[in-house]
Amino acid sequence: MSGQIIGLHDWFETPPGRYLLDWEQDQFDQAVADVFGYHALQLGLPEVQALRANRMPHRWLALSESDMAPRSSLVTDFSALPFPANSLDLVVLPHTLELSPDPHATLREVERVLVPEGRVVICGLNPASLWGMRQRRARIYQRLGFGELFLPDAGEFIGYRRMRDWLRLLSFEVESGRFGIYRPAVRSEAWLERCHWFDSAGERWWPIFGAVYFLVAVKRVRGMRLLSADWRRAAARASAPVPIAGRVHREHRDHRDHVRRSPHRKKQGKGS
Numbered sequence: 001m002s003g004q005i006i007g008l009h010d011w012f013e014t015p016p017g018r019y020l021l022d023w024e025q026d027q028f029d030q031a032v033a034d035v036f037g038y039h040a041l042q043l044g045l046p047e048v049q050a051l052r053a054n055r056m057p058h059r060w061l062a063l064s065e066s067d068m069a070p071r072s073s074l075v076t077d078f079s080a081l082p083f084p085a086n087s088l089d090l091v092v093l094p095h096t097l098e099l100s101p102d103p104h105a106t107l108r109e110v111e112r113v114l115v116p117e118g119r120v121v122i123c124g125l126n127p128a129s130l131w132g133m134r135q136r137r138a139r140i141y142q143r144l145g146f147g148e149l150f151l152p153d154a155g156e157f158i159g160y161r162r163m164r165d166w167l168r169l170l171s172f173e174v175e176s177g178r179f180g181i182y183r184p185a186v187r188s189e190a191w192l193e194r195c196h197w198f199d200s201a202g203e204r205w206w207p208i209f210g211a212v213y214f215l216v217a218v219k220r221v222r223g224m225r226l227l228s229a230d231w232r233r234a235a236a237r238a239s240a241p242v243p244i245a246g247r248v249h250r251e252h253r254d255h256r257d258h259v260r261r262s263p264h265r266k267k268q269g270k271g272s
Helices: 015-032 103-113 130-143 160-169 189-194 199-204 231-239 245-261 263-271
Strands: 037-043 058-063 088-094 113-125 171-181 212-219
Touching: 015 088, 015 171, 015 189, 015 212, 037 103, 058 171, 088 103, 113 160, 130 212, 160 171, 160 212, 171 263
Parallel strands: 037 058, 037 088, 088 113
Antiparallel strands: 113 212, 171 212
């Protein structure tokens, strides 16, 4: 098997690939379950059903031409999505940016189609992890003519901090972020099971060195304020006349002085 290169979809059938997919599926289920709206889109990686826990009425899976799948809704270029601006409430990107030939253009396109306060959910491989370090070392060995890659030879790593910087430049606000997959880069299922304790230890002692990171970001638009459900009643209350405290006090004082000076009041006092 020296020098063998495994494809992305075949790699997800291996023990580490299934371990990765199981963790990511659980994260997507939690992240999208309470995101509401009308239109949601998953870009790429049909092996993960990233929108299955979401309850929006319109959900699509978009794939590139190289990733045909029977259940795909549409095939498109990720850097030129066939949606109008401000039309989608949720976009999920499972390893989409690191597999894209132009991740900057893809992320800009996602920002264009999202509505204000819409959400993007991103997962990617962390280069500062045991899996990332083994992949880089394996690529060096392959240049020398021996060894094999641990991960598929597809795409490039995008670091966690770099991804957050890209999101900030596009006016996204990172709502949450976490890491996962702390077991060593081993191929056999038996060794993965023996190293299961790495998951709890990694979350506690080296959380930023997980093999995968997971981000949820919100599109913010400056100068825009979302109205609550009772905005009509709030506007009516704001426009209702309000008595001025100083004026009321002055009118009450003038009326009291007038009553004191009234001659009718003096006559009533003498008679009594």
